[in-house]
Amino acid sequence: MRAGLWVAGLLGGAAMAGTPDPGQVAVGDQLYRQLCQRCHGYRLQTSGAASFDLRRFPAGDRRRFHDAVMHGKDQMPAHDDILTDEDVAALFAYVVATQRELTR
Structure with missing residues (x-):
């Protein structure tokens, strides 16, 4: 089942070129705060010195x-x-x- 969801996500990757789904963004926000923010910074705001700067992650490379x-x-x-x-x-x-x- 997990693999099927990932394949579906990949096929839906073209949608990411548009606007990300707000519901998915909200879930991602909560997960980011719990698991990622400590190293990658509040709303991706980090110097990138200690961890990868996610502001520069390629939006098309899911x-x-x-x-x-x-x-x-x-x-x-x-x-x-x-x-x-x-x-x-x-x-x-x-x-x-x-x-x-952040780029607006």
């Missing part, structure tokens, strides 16, 4: 985001034991939506 969150990258731990593919899709929607807000 698979790379998914892989980094689920399997870890550099100093970031894997989260595949606590997050679902839907959770990661919501986090990605939050990151993309926040990037757009």
Whole structure:
């Protein structure tokens, strides 16, 4: 089931080129505050010195985001034991939506 949701998320990736779903962004916001904000900063506002600056993450690279969150990258731990593919899709929607807000 999880793989099916991820495939559906990938197929829906074209929608990410438009406006992220507000419901998904809200879920992603909550997850970001709980799991990501400590290292990546409030609303992605970090110097990037200690962790990757998510303001610069490519908005079209959902698979790379998914892989980094689920399997870890550099100093970031894997989260595949606590997050679902839907959770990661919501986090990605939050990151993309926040990037757009910050660049307005």
